[in-house]
Amino acid sequence: MKQIYDLVIIGAGAAGMAAALEAKKYQISVLVLDEQSEVGGQIYRSVRTTQNLRPETYELLGADYQHGQTLENAFRKAGIEFLSGAAVWQVDPDRAVHFLRNGKSLQVGVRRLLVATGAMERPVPIPGWTLPGVMGAAAADVLLKSSGAVPSGRVVLSGSGPLLWLAASRLVEAEVEILAILETINFSSYLKALPYLPQALRAVEYLLKGLRLKRQVSRAGIPVFSGIQNLRAEGTQRLETVCFTHRGQSRKFELETLLLHEGIVPNTQLTRQLGCEHSWNKLQRYWHPLLDEWGNTSVEGVAVAGDGGIVAGALTAEASGHLAALEIACQLGAITKNQRDSASKSYRKAIRHHQAVRPFLEHLYPPNPETLVPPDDATLVCRCEEVSAAQIRQAVEWGALDLSQMKAFTRCGMGPCQGRMCALTVAEIVANTQGKSAQEVGFFRGRPPLKPITLGQLAGIAEC
Amino acid sequence: MLKRIQSSKSKKITIFFEEKQIAAYEGESVAAALLCSGVKHIRTAPVSGTSRAPYCWMGVCFECLLEIDGQPNLQSCLIPVQEGMKIRRHALNDGDSA
Amino acid sequence: MNTADILVIGGGVIGAAVAYGLTERGAQVTLLDQGGSAPNASRGNFGLVWVQGKGLGMPRYAQWTLEAAQTWPKFSADLLEETGIDVDYQQPGGFEVCLGEEEFSLRKAELEQLRQETANCVANSVGIDKCEMLNSRNMQELIPEMRLGDFVSGASFSTLDGHLNPLLLLSALTAAIKKSGTSYYPDQQVESISFRNDCFDVQTTTERFSAKKVVLACGLGIKTLASQIGLEIPIHPQRGQILVTERTLPLLAQPFVTLRQTVEGSFMIGASHEDVGLDCGTTLDEIRRLARHAVQVFPELSKLQMVRCWGALRILTPDSKPIYVESENCPGAFVVTSHSGITLAPLHASRISHWIAEGTTPEGFEQFHSRRFDA
Incomplete structure (x- = not known):
């Protein structure tokens, strides 16, 4: 007989942890699943391990990352049921959640499902991007968090977006040799973003952080080439050269690592498979599940919180996790609508604040046409x-x-x-x-499995 | 391909890659440990046989698939190293070693 | 208004093969396909070119299938030459595996019956003679790279059976059609057909087409359209679920009815039969059953990963055999439907297109008429 939870949360990042903490307040039975070995998602990836085992890296990653430790701490102390290394491979229409853990497929029943699977870095296909040595810039940042490792040798970063600069500044601090930053946006992007600047000033800390990151990179003496085109990676067994055009001139660098970034996009694999309606973000050119103000999808009993809904950063994700959990608690009859509404006020206010900067960023950093x-x-x-x-x-x-x-x-x-x-x-x-x-x-039709599963594991699932 | 930032508290352990002994540090992922130890690629593409290494480091691209302790096709960028782990590339992905 | 000699409705593997054959015969053809949302049986296909056991109760079909299998090597070579697309056709012989002694004796009896039914037909005796029952030891000898599971009692084996990549077949046919200058409309949903002054008028959601002849090869869509030209075509959908594994080393040359290894190295496992209307979804119960079957036949498959599974609809007539018929009320309107669209593709491109182009009915074709189902 499989166990049935009031709420199963898939993903233990900022949104998932916050939602679990909120739900726990109302005596709802909660299970959190994550395919990683610990909580944190990507923003706070391996935050506990980093703090405990890699204090130097923890220091380097700074206050924004360290905020994850507060969440992780609260999550652990609240005694929330959490299974790490649990890769959800299938969610049945009757709400059985199947996941692989330690080589076996297990299942739990669920009344309400919260998808908090976050976002992924937009893939940046260029010639040669499959060569070892080419990877995402946000990926390099995740690598730093998850393993305390950075690229060795010479590095070039290319693309656009806040995370490109965040990755660059952290690599500068880690004393990585950066040859150049190649920006795929040009001056016209600034003009397009300008009308949204006044609104963005309401969340001025984001703008100041952006300026600080850029200043840090320029103080390190790293050249920035703006408006580059025709980016290509070359090499035989691994990356050796990056070539591009800048102001009509062909240029190249010999290097060991190329980091690419053109923004991030929601992971929609699960919401697709569940048959949720999706809508299209015209500016950032990605699909996201269609959500109401509480994170409910078009499928009853399925909600989404965090960047898997709309890409808006860690603090918005955290607040949206609280909102989704409040709504679910209300749906399950644990709290009244009034309780839900009054508890939601501070989170809505936070979201309004953090989102003020989004239109500016989304206009400033549209994905490069050559990436699309x-x-x-x-x-x-x-x-x-x-x-x-x-x-x-x-x-x-x-x-x-x-x-x-x-x-x-x-x-x-x-x-x-x-x-x-x-x-x-x-x-x-x-x-x-x-x-x-x-x-x-449109999009590929979502077909099982969400994650590969062996025939043996599949054959070994007990009937229920 | 990768290097470690100094980490004063993490313990050195031993893992095995294609039968060879490799030093790793607790708390790091299998893929990172290998690429920090001079391994130049993680798998070879099943179609063309070209060398591949992780692109996304977050479980999306599947370029980090390895056999770990007899279990095939594990996403090695999501799995922390453990003392004595035996890691191999897949039969189909043999290619050149290291 | 678009005009053509012959309008083929349905761009799956049947319609495409017919259109390809007609084009080769010099006809001016227009091909209409419904596009991506259609429950296209060709795209979900398992990819068998299969002879053994087919034709029970209809010797003409056994003969037809045999002829198709014999035509396949040349057909695939022609496609390769014309389009540069190799559909990966191979004919290493195929197994229908039996688990347990009971299945083995049932299969044996079935083949014996087929042998008797087709005894008088020269072509068929060749076909059936190539099919034999093998016990598990003899079977194992033909499969040196993989170990059969303990529960495998044997199989029927026919050297005529083979397999291919159905997706490549569809792209090769489509490429050949486009290359020959055939008008190909990939997103036309046909709404109605009418027949006036020896001419067919076909209305889609966005356009009108007129043609002297029209071929209905649009799977389930045939039912409604055929009734508009005076034909009752009793077809229904049956869902089959298929799962596919990651690629591995080449281990298994011969296809089984229920599993095969593709040229790329992945294993496909299939053959579920469910009556669930138009639902192309998958169910855990069926997928698990398919995985168990595969692991029973070859225990070592248990370590391979399933990367994808899907459901697809077979288009079945009540006796599972093809319907080839020309409307009597509206001469020049043809129906071509079969759930063996892959196996029969070479004949759809030759004999069937000849029949449609020339109007000469091939010998014994009354057996394929839809009136066989009139009660």
Whole structure:
């Protein structure tokens, strides 16, 4: 007989931890699952281990990261039931949550499901991006948190967005040799963002932090090339050179590591599979589940909190976790609507505050057009099945006008990452080739499993 | 490919990669430990056989798949090292070692 | 208004094969496909080119299937030459595995019955002679790289059986069609067909087409459209769930009815049969059953990872055999439907397109008429 929880939270990052803490106040039975070995999500990744085992790194990561320790501490002290290393691979329509842990598939029943699976770094397909030595800039930051490691040798960062500068400044502090920062935005982005500056000033700390990061990088004497194009990575067994065009001139650097970043996008794998309605963020060009003000999705009993709903940063995620938990507590009859509403006020206020900066940032840092639709035909779009931009374009010629047809024609999205790394790019290319918008083209149909599971594990699941 | 920031409190342990003994530090991920020890790639792409290393470090890209203690296809960027762990590349992903 | 000699409705593997064959014959063809949201059986297909055991109760179908299998090597070579797309067709022989002694004797009896039914037909006796029962030891000898599970009692084995990549077949056919200059509309939902002055008028949600002949090859969509041209086509959907594993080393050359290894190295496991209407979803119960079956046949598969699973609809007639029929009320309107669209593709591209283009009914074709279901 499987155990049934009032609330199962998938993801123990800022949103998931906050939601669990809130729900716990109302004697709701809560289980939190996360595929990682400890709580923290990506923003506060491995915060406890870092504090305990890598104090130097903990120091380097600064106050924003250290805030995660407060959450982690509260979470641990509240005695919340938490399973680490639990990869959810399937959620049944009747709300059985199946997850893999220590090589076995286990399941629990759930009355309300809160998806707090966060966001991922937008993949940046360029020629040569599959070479060892090329990775995400936010990925490098996660690596620093999770393992206290940084790239050795010479590094170039390329792209745009706040996390590019955050990663750069942390690497500067870690005394990594950075040759250059290549910015894919140019002056016109500043003009587009300018009208949103007054609103952004309401959350001026974000702007000041941004300026501080940039100043830190420029004080380190790192050259910044703005408005670069035609970025490509080259090398035989691993990355050796990065080439790009700047002001009409071809340039290159020899290097060991290239860090790419074009913003982050919600993880929609689970909400897709659950059949939630999604809508399209035109500026940042990503799909996100359609949510009401409490985080409820279009599917009854399924809510989303944090960056998996709308990308807005750690503090918004935390507040949205509280809101979702309050709503769920209310749905389960643990609190009244009035209690819910009055408890929600401070969180709503916080969200309003933190979101003030978003329109400015979203206009300033739109994803690079060359990332959305890689101009170089040789660019591998699907890393798993090694499908190139040329093959995608060719398949459109042959009549594959949507993503299921594209998958059928090219196998893109059919490898172990299950389309996480290529779906957005494939949609943009298909749209671009036909003069449509990626929104019209849609998304890969969500099919189980959410995470690969062995046939043995599958066969070994007990009937219930 | 990677280097460690000084970490005064984490204990040195031993893991095995393709039968070879490698030093690692508790609290770091398997993928990071290998790439800090001079291993140049984590897996080879099943289609072309080219070398790959983690791109995302957060469980999305699946470029870090390894066999750990007999269990195949584990996402090694999500799994912390443990004393005596035996790590291998997959049969299909043999390629050149280190 | 768009006009064509022949309008083919349905861009799955059946419609595409017919359109391809018609184009090769010099006809001016227009092909309409419904696009991505359609429950397209070709895309969810398992990829078998299968002969053994087919045709029980209809010798003409056994013969038809056999002819298709014999035509496959040339057909795939032609496609490769024309499009550069290799559909990975291979004919290493195939197994229908039996678990336990009872399944083994049932299978044996079934084949014996087929042998008797087709005894008078020269072509069939060739087909059935290539199919034999193997005990598990003999079977194991043909599969040196993998160990059969203890519960495997044997299999029927036919050297005629093979497999291919159905997705590549669909892209090759589509590529060949487009290359030949056939008008291909990938997103047309047909709403109605009418017949006037020896001409068909086809209305889609956005356009109108007119043609002298029209071929209905649009799977489940046939039912409604056929009734508009005076034909009753009794077809229904049956869901099959399929799961696919990660790639591994090449271990298994021969396809089984229930599992096969693709050229890329992944194992496909399938063959569930459920009546659930148009639901293309998957269920844990079925997926688990498929995994258990696979692990029973080859225990070592237990360590392979499933990376994906899906449900797809087979389009079945009441006796699971094809319907090929021309409307009597509206001559020039043809229905082509079969759940063996992969196996029969070479014949759909040759014999069937010849029939449609020339109007000469092939021998013994009355057996495929839909009137066989009239009560």
